[in-house]
Amino acid sequence: MMLNDQSSTQRVSAPPAPRAVVLVRAAIAFVFIAEGIQKFLYPDALGVGRFAKIGIPSPEVMAPFVGIVEIGGGLLVLIGFLTRLGAFALLIDMVVAIVSTKLPILVGHELWRFAAPAGRPGFWSMAHEARTDVAMLLGCAFLIAVGAGTMSLDYRLSRPPP
Numbered sequence: 001m002m003l004n005d006q007s008s009t010q011r012v013s014a015p016p017a018p019r020a021v022v023l024v025r026a027a028i029a030f031v032f033i034a035e036g037i038q039k040f041l042y043p044d045a046l047g048v049g050r051f052a053k054i055g056i057p058s059p060e061v062m063a064p065f066v067g068i069v070e071i072g073g074g075l076l077v078l079i080g081f082l083t084r085l086g087a088f089a090l091l092i093d094m095v096v097a098i099v100s101t102k103l104p105i106l107v108g109h110e111l112w113r114f115a116a117p118a119g120r121p122g123f124w125s126m127a128h129e130a131r132t133d134v135a136m137l138l139g140c141a142f143l144i145a146v147g148a149g150t151m152s153l154d155y156r157l158s159r160p161p162p
Contacts, residue, residue, distance in 0.1 A: 021149030022080070028139045029078035031132065032090055036070030039063055054100055055114040069093055077143065080152020087143035094137040102130040 039047040047067065051059035069089050076086030104111045108121025119125060148154040 016155055017146040017149040019149055019151045021143070021146060022151040024139055024142060025077050025080060025083070025148065025152075028087070028090070028136060028143070029074040031136055032070040032074035032093075033078070036067045036072075036074060039067035039070070053115060055110075055112075056100060057113070066093060077148075080148035080154050081157075083148035083152060083154050084144050087140040091137060091140040091144065094133050094140065098130060098133050098137070102126050102133060105129055 035046075043049060043063065047063040048059045051063040051066075056062050070093060073086040073090040073093070076082050077090070099111075100114045103126075104114050105117040105119070105121055106123060106126040108117065110116040117125070
């Protein structure tokens with residue numbers, strides 16, 4: 001007995017992620033969109049000034065670029081369009097944030113070109129400072145792995161017409 005292509009494809013491919021993925025998308029989008037906007041609202045504290053202080057190269061270019069990536073990636077994740085691509089860009093953003101700001105706290109001194117921490121060094125200080133970064137990193141990894149869920153444009157656009 002021969003199966004038609006659609007039913008065999010449905011058996012091989014993983015089922016779509018549940019509707020509840022929209023909650024993860026909303027949380028991730030909120031954090032990234034808010035942080036991206038603040039890079040423009042408060043450039044000295046969270047944008048160019050912060051990037052220069054921690055040792056990010058070309059802070060006058062990189063801070064606005066990262067702000068745009070955070071806003072754009074956050075919006076893609078929020079509406080569930082090109083979700084995996086948006087989440088991947090945000091995952092890279094989090095890796096850079098952890099390497100440039102949290103690893104110096106862990107080791108207690110300047111690391112590569114990234115500034116030495118101002119507060120207490122060590123694991124527990126780093127763990128405290130990294131809590132949101134780690135949550136966002138893992139949330140983005142989750143979205144890359146499972147997709148946007150059934151309440152998304154990605155899902156609507158991937159379904160065959162009725």
